[in-house]
Every structure is written in C-alpha cells, then in structure tokens.
Amino acid sequence: MDNLAKENLSRQNVVVVDYENFQCIPSNLLDKKSIFYLFCGQCTLKKATTYVGCLPNYNIKIMCAKHSGKNFVDNKISAFIGYVFGKFKPKSVTLVSNDIDYYEMLGFMQECGFPLTIQEPSLKPEDVIKRQKKYFGFESLL
Numbered sequence: 001m002d003n004l005a006k007e008n009l010s011r012q013n014v015v016v017v018d019y020e021n022f023q024c025i026p027s028n029l030l031d032k033k034s035i036f037y038l039f040c041g042q043c044t045l046k047k048a049t050t051y052v053g054c055l056p057n058y059n060i061k062i063m064c065a066k067h068s069g070k071n072f073v074d075n076k077i078s079a080f081i082g083y084v085f086g087k088f089k090p091k092s093v094t095l096v097s098n099d100i101d102y103y104e105m106l107g108f109m110q111e112c113g114f115p116l117t118i119q120e121p122s123l124k125p126e127d128v129i130k131r132q133k134k135y136f137g138f139e140s141l142l
Contacts, residue, residue, distance in 0.1 A: 009035065009088040016081060018097035019048050020073045025055075026096060026121045036060040039077050071101070078105055085114050098122045 015029050019040040036058060040048045045064050052060045065072040084090060092115045095102060102118055109116040
C-alpha cells in the first residue's frame with residue numbers, strides 16, 4: 001500500500017491529497033485519467049481505505065506515514081513531490097491541503113518551472129488570496 005510511484009507519472013495529472021488535513025478529493029479534480037495519492041497517518045488510514053473503496057473506478061494510492069508526530073505526513077508529501085518531479089515529467093501536480101506550511105515549497109517549485117499548484121478547498125478564494133498575501137509579505141495589498 002505504501003509504495004513510491006510504481007507507474008510512469010510522466011505526462012500525467014497527479015493529485016496529492018494531505019488526507020490528514022482534508023479528507024476527500026475535491027470534485028473539480030476527480031478525473032478518471034488522473035492519478036491520486038492520499039497521504040495519511042496511522043490514525044486516518046482506516047478512513048482513507050474506506051474512502052478509496054467508495055471510488056473504485058479511480059486510480060488512487062494510499063501513502064501512510066509510518067511514524068506519528070508533528071509534520072511527519074507533511075514531510076512525506078514534500079519528499080514525494082520532489083521525487084515525482086525528479087524521476088518523471090508530470091503534466092501537472094496538484095496538492096490538496098489547507099496547510100500553510102507548503103507555501104515555501106510551492107514558491108520554490110514554481111520558480112524552478114515545475115507545474116505544481118496548491119488547492120485549498122476549505123477556504124473561500126478571497127480568504128486564500130488574503131492568507132497568501134499575508135504569508136508572502138504583501139499585507140499592504142490587502
């Protein structure tokens with residue numbers, strides 16, 4: 001269950017879900033051609049497994065952190081995204097999370113030309129923009 005990408009992710013749309021943070025795949029990303037990775041910890045593994053069982057026609061993999069503690073799942077996600085871009089040339093990678101900790105990685109990857117986006121599904125678009133401007137030091141634009 002917890003394998004690195006065994007299939008070729010080049011020219012694929014890859015969706016990475018921080019399942020500890022947001023426990024579903026947003027409807028706008030559900031596409032049978034995409035490849036999904038749900039990252040969870042031991043406490044959400046059973047729920048993730050049940051969720052995947054409800055979507056049998058989608059290519060969904062569960063990636064479970066072996067250790068528990070602050071940021072273990074976040075660190076595994078960041079390492080996985082780096083691995084995906086290092087080994088493959090995906091069409092796109094979308095990270096689904098409401099965790100502000102990914103902004104530094106997002107900025108770096110985008111500066112380097114990697115097609116990485118973050119979707120923050122629990123926030124209204126204006127709240128996302130406000131939070132990002134504050135994080136990047138553009139409070140005067142609010």
